[in-house]
Amino acid sequence: MxxxxxxxxxxxxxxxxxxxxxxxxxxxxxxxxxxxxxxxxxxxxxxxxxxxxxxxxAGQIPTVPEFATPAEAVAGVATGKIMDPANVALAIAALAGGTTVVLNEFTQSGTFTKDADDALYFVVTVDGGGGGGGGGGGRNGGSITNANGNGGKGGGANGASGASGSKDTGGNGGGGGSGSAVLGIIPAAWLPATVNVIVGAGGAGGAGGAKASGGGSAGTAGTAGGASSFSDALLVLKTVTGAGSGMVGGTIDLPFLPQIGVGFGGNGGAGGGNYTDGSRGTDGAGGAVFVWRLKA
Incomplete structure (x- = not known):
């Protein structure tokens, strides 16, 4: 041996x-x-x-590492102990589950009041959509040189131009542009106890042009929607707008919004036919302000 x-x-x-x-x-x-x-x-x-x-x-044997218990992992207190994967997952689930998110939705102007446990706000303000332009009026027969009325332009910065009248019908009104949607964040510490919330109204649709024997009159342009606001402290992350296209009003592509359709532009009115008044453009949709509160 x-x-x-x-x-x-x-x-x-x-x-x-x-x-x-x-x-x-x-x-x-x-x-x-x-x-x-x-x-x-x-x-x-x-x-x-x-x-x-x-x-x-004994002097050469390393100390056996000490692992944190599940209770210590969830408590989040520094102990100097090792966290194994199971305890890491447990701590993440427990701490994430403790975060509360509350949505406040304003479709009319009002006052936002801060809660003591608010930590951060995710805010979306949506302006009112522009009204659709009125359709041009139609003429009563006669010479084709007597043009029918042109359609009115859609309201808002992104409103579509109205169509030109022809010898047969008045031009269709242009679709109103959507209101701008602004996404941003605000730390709760930046805000006072209360904040004024302004919700913009939708723009009015333009009146249709009147019929006339010698040639219908042009439709009236739609008006722009009103601006919505929450606070000057907003850190802007993104601005979204939708342009009117033809007679169709612009839309806002933010699928996570609680209400679909807020801030949409109104559709343009149809042009008048033979000796017919043009149709009035539809009003733009009203805006809104959405505030997601992240609680501490």
Whole structure:
């Protein structure tokens, strides 16, 4: 039997070595097993069924790492302990579940009141949509050189131009442009206790042009929608607008909004036919202000 030791200064005591040698002589060691000698704070390893060697004493053995308990992980208190993946997932779920989001929706002007536990606001302001332009009036037969009325322009910066009248009908009114939607964030600390909220009204549709024997009159342009506002402290993330196209009013492509249609532009009115007044453009949709509160 061969016995391997790491050196005289690290060898187990004579009595311990005698016991290990007896076990090795009987071929009862298990290759690779570690044997901790408690009374000497030493560790030996069996290299075969009949051989052993010392691999470390107390001064060489690293401290066994201590892991945080589930309760410590959820509490989020610094302990210096290791977080295993299960506890990390548990802590994330617990802390994320503690965040509350509350939506306040304004479709009319009013006052927003800050709560003591508010931490952050995600705000969307939507202006009122522009009214659609009125359709041009139609003429009563006669010379084709007597043109029918042109359609009125849609309201708002992105309103569509009205169509030109022809010898057959008045021109259709242009669709109103949508109101601008502004997305932004505001830390709660930046706001006073109350904030004035302004919700813009939709623009009025333009009147249709009147019929006339010699040629109908042009439709009236729609008016722009009113502006919505929440606070000058808003950090703007994005601005969204929709342009009128032909007779169709502009839309706002923000599918997460609680109300679909806010701020949409009105449709243009149809042009009048033979000796018929043009149709009035439809009014733009009113705006809104949405405030998502993130609670601390």
């Amino acid at each position: 061969a016995v391997r030791n790491t050196g005289a200064g690290l060898r187990p005591s004579t009595a311990t070595r005698a016991r290990l040698n007896a076990v090795a002589a009987a071929g009862e060691l298990v290759a690779g097993e570690l044997i901790w000698i408690t009374n000497e704070s030493r560790m030996v390893q069996a290299t075969s069924t009949t051989e052993w060697r010392e691999i470390a004493h």
